[in-house]
Amino acid sequence: QKEVEQDPGPLSVPEGAIVSLNCTYSNSAFQYFMWYRQYSRKGPELLMYTYSSGNKEDGRFTAQVDKSSKYISLFIRDSQPSDSATYLCAMSVIGGAGSYQLTFGKGTKLSVIP
Amino acid sequence: DTEVTQTPKHLVMGMTNKKSLKCEQHMGHRAMYWYKQKAKKPPELMFVYSYEKLSINESVPSRFSPECPNSSLLNLHLHALQPEDSALYLCASSQELRTGGGNTIYFGEGSWLTVV
Numbered sequence: 001q002k003e004v005e006q007d008p009g010p011l012s013v014p015e016g017a018i019v020s021l022n023c024t025y026s027n028s029a030f031q032y033f034m035w036y037r038q039y040s041r042k043g044p045e046l047l048m049y050t051y052s053s054g055n056k057e058d059g060r061f062t063a064q065v066d067k068s069s070k071y072i073s074l075f076i077r078d079s080q081p082s083d084s085a086t087y088l089c090a091m092s093v094i095g096g097a098g099s100y101q102l103t104f105g106k107g108t109k110l111s112v113i114p
Numbered sequence: 115d116t117e118v119t120q121t122p123k124h125l126v127m128g129m130t131n132k133k134s135l136k137c138e139q140h141m142g143h144r145a146m147y148w149y150k151q152k153a154k155k156p157p158e159l160m161f162v163y164s165y166e167k168l169s170i171n172e173s174v175p176s177r178f179s180p181e182c183p184n185s186s187l188l189n190l191h192l193h194a195l196q197p198e199d200s201a202l203y204l205c206a207s208s209q210e211l212r213t214g215g216g217n218t219i220y221f222g223e224g225s226w227l228t229v230v
């Protein structure tokens with residue numbers, strides 16, 4: 001079993017839909033949970049960062065962490081064609097000398113159709 | 115301002131060439147990272163520098179040589195690469211991680227490397 005599981009999609013939704021992206025993980029030591037958006041041929045852009053279980057909202061984006069179920073989600077409300085990208089979940093324990101050691105999911109490719 | 119700047123954006127090099135990728139951040143972050151990303155795959159960690167010292171080397175071949183001249187700069191020296199090393203090379207930085215939350219890790223736009 002991989003440490004982080006993420007359905008690679010592709011996922012295609014109409015403009016205005018609510019999008020739900022999910023990852024599950026097996027390592028209980030993960031403490032930090034992130035979602036990155038990556039456009040084609042660009043670097044990953046940080047969208048959301050959470051530490052504890054619960055919800056965190058930022059504009060149209062909501063990140064949800066359930067540590068008891070080892071499950072994280074990203075919700076996108078009122079999806080736009082500009083949201084079309086690959087979404088990567090990432091998790092971390094505390095690495096050496098206080099650095100992050102990220103474990104990524106495979107990424108989900110999202111297309112929002114006008 | 116959360117910005118990690120990488121140069122060059124694109125690089126084509128022969129297998130006998132020596133070249134370098136450069137990364138700069140001015141966020142006061144003390145950890146800097148090199149990742150490699152192949153098409154349709156997530157980023158893979160190569161190296162971590164913490165307080166300008168190499169703290170993690172993920173068994174990367176010696177044809178890749180990292181250097182951290184100061185707390186804002188990170189280089190990746192390339193020599194005798196193979197075509198399979200063609201990929202997007204990503205630099206990232208973060209503040210020192212502290213239990214209880216805080217900062218997180220930010221990526222640059224990447225350098226596209228093609229080895230011919």
